[in-house]
Amino acid sequence: MSAAASTWSNPSLLEIRAVSKRFGEKEVLKTLSLNVAQGEFLTLLGESGSGKTTLLRLIAGFEQPTAGELWMSGQRLDTLPPHKRRVNTVFQQYALFPHLNVSENVAYGLRANNTPKSQIAERVQQALAMVRMSEYAVAKPTKLSGGQQQRIALARALVNRPQLLLLDEPLSALDANLRKEMQGELKSLQREVGITFLFVTHDQEEAMALSDRIALLKDGALEQIATPREIYAHPATAYTAQFIGQTNLLRATVRANIADCGEFKFPTNSPDGPALFSLRPEKIFAASGTPSYPDSTRFFADIRQQFYGGSTELLELLCSDGQVVRARINAAGPLSGRHEFFFFAQDAIPVKP
Amino acid sequence: MSATTNRRPLFLTIYSCLVFAFIYLPILVLVIYSFNRDGVGGFPPRHFTFDWYRQLTTDSALWNSVLNSLYVAAGAVFVSLTLGLLAALALDRADFPGKALFRRLVLLPLILPGIITGLSLLMFAVAAGLGRGLTAVFFGHGTALISVATTEIFAGLQKLDRRQEEASLDLGATPWRTFWLVTLPNLRLSLIAAGLLIFTLSMDEIAVTFFLIGSDNTLPQEIWGRLRRGITPEINAISTLILLVSIILITIWYRLRTRTQKSSL
Structure with missing residues (x-):
């Protein structure tokens, strides 16, 4: 420090x-x-x-x-x-x-x-x-x-x-x-x-x-x-x-240390009941061929929009349950269609509403 | 479309010329006759001369009245600027019950007939033991012209950037020092403009002066007194000089005004 x-x-x-x-x-x-x-x-x-x-x-x-x-x-x-x-x-x-x-x-x-x-x-x-x-x-x-x-x-x-x-x-x-x-x-x-x-x-x-x-x-x-x-x-x-940076707000219901937010389920320490999680776009990764990490949550989504930003690009992902999340990935050329993505449970930060 | 707006009707041009002639021709005549050897009689003026101006230089009664007028005008400028500045500060900054009434009361003398102001000031001067005389006149002009000073200075205050005063306080200057070092310098042009306007207004004021004057005449009073004994080209000459000074002062005043407006942008 x-x-x-x-x-x-x-x-x-x-x-x-x-x-x-x-x-x-x-x-x-x-x-x-x-x-x-x-x-x-x-x-x-x-x-x-x-x-x-x-x-x-x-x-x-x-x-x-x-x-x-x-x-x-x-x-x-x-x-x-x-x-x-x-x-x-x-x-x-x-x-x-x-x-x-x-x-x-x-x-x-x-x-x-x-x-x-x-x-x-x-x-x-x-x-x-x-x-x-x-x-x-x-x-x-x-x-x-x-x-x-x-x-x-x-x-x-x-x-x-x-x-x-x-x-x-x-x-x-x-x-x-x-x-x-x-x-x-x-x-x-x-x-x-x-x-x-x-x-x-x-x-x-x-x-x-x-x-x-x-x-x-x-x-x-x-x-x-x-x-x-x-x-x-x-x-x-x-x-x-x-307000500080961009984020995805995930609305979930926690039961027995599992947060359930439709498309995704991930482990959490939050108490049971409704909960809100912040997941930064850069904490969502494209899964393309990578092996499954423990603690990672994988999901499929359609790429709805792609915003090119030089070294990175921002993807707007449409999940099968209708949720839209944003992912920031390293620039990978034009993408379309359905892809697999994943994030780590510890990157979903519980926040107060 | 543009053809019709560009072509001015002839009668409008003539009409405008007539209006201007009506306003300025008498003044022009006055100026011309101040240079006419044969005095005010005799048209058209034939012989050019500076004689009347030469005569002016030796006319001590007239110059005394000029000095009296300058004394009164200077006093009026001082009294009205000081009180007008305080009134404008109160209007701009303070919040107090009856502020709307205060504003109207301060501005009222602007529209009061001079005869009413003069008469009431006379009664006040007598009651206060001041009596008639030049001192009474300059207090009279001063108070009657506070409204002019207040309006001008208030306009200046409205344009003043309050952050500058805050910056001064922030840098450790006392409120009093801030007033002298920031507020007043920023009002400089407004103060000069107001002073010039008040000076010219006081110089040719006659109604209020008429009530308050004692044995010492101001210039307008002196001219008025002489006219009753018959008109002489000497009066034309002094009037021409007054006109010249007035035009100069008003021009400066106008320039300063436009400059304050520009600098506030």
Whole structure:
């Protein structure tokens, strides 16, 4: 396991204790509790309206919680005004000051905190060098491209050496290629400065690629929090399984440690009664001539659709009982007709509905 | 189709020209006669001269009135911008009972007849022990023009990106510092535009001034006083200068307005 994976066992930097937020009749956050560990890259992932941006604004101090408390480094945070919090934000549309040039933008926080003049110039230079924007020091932000503005926004926030950096969908305004590039930079930047990042996004791929841990929000409540690998391999709920990556949800009835879902029967440890299983498409294999493994469940299905994806292809399989499942297999050329497939029982993960 | 829309009917062209002539011909005549040696009598004007402008330079009573007007206008700009900024901030940000009523009350002076504003301000000035005089006039103009300032600044505030203020607070600046370093600079163009408009409106205001003026005349009052003793081309000359300054100020105001609209995009 790498160093990154172990950061979340560090002591907590930020504790979100049973926080609720209402806007009039609408309950945007529902008694949410969450700890952010020192030095980790934690992503708040969720659809729009899941409350992730509201949570970020509560931590920054732009909104007040209706109930609950926020604590940072052993101090109550939610009673402090935003300018007294050692938290900085990278805004979605960057919110750079158009009337100030790049280095004035970056120096803004240092000036506000009465940093000695002699240090300001040096730290601004360092911050600009860190995001590779030194040659734009006197440019006006409106003259810069989206990616460049993004870098300035990062430098402006990081130059203050906050304990916690909040990033509100900072990459959503960039085009796909630039977004990938910035993801890489963001990740290495976080390692370099060692500051705790709390990152908001609705893009699950982005969350998987960047985070030490992902906190998945649904309707203002925490659905699951885990490392990307854990959350992908062991989703706790059907919602998580479907939101993070693609999956097949198998509806089964369990009796005496056997899950029966029509076409397939496989052993399970789940208790008797109705159950739901998540089976990732890449966990279904084409059987073509392979010997039967113990614990594997074999079935025949018609190939209904084939989506070519370069190294792999996604097959839409129609089972004889009418169920449709998807399988991701290594690219194998055009396929049609009836084929045999199999999966291993341990890959069917029981999930809560 | 395009043939009919492209061909303007002749009578419309003539009609438009007549309307413009009706509006601007008197002003043009005023300007022309300021350069006529034979004064306002005698048509058509025959001899070009700068004499009336030369006479202006030595007319101390007239220049005193110009100074009085500048004093009043500057004071009016200061009073109305300060109070207008506060009113606009309240309208934009605060939520309080009676806000709709407050908005209407602030904007009401815009449509009140000058005579009513003037009379009520006079009664107030007397009751408050301020009496008539230039100070009363500048407070009068200032309060009467708050509505203009409020409308302009409110429009500026609506275009302001609130995330910038949040960014400033987020970076550790106090709310007060944020106001000075982010909010005000962003309102700069709105403030200048409002100031110019108020300045021009105050410079040629006569109804409210009439009630509040003491022994020191403002420029419009001075001109009005002289007209009763007979018209002289000197008045044409000073009016031409006022016209010129007004056109310049309004042009700047208009430019700034379009620039704020563009920069908000």
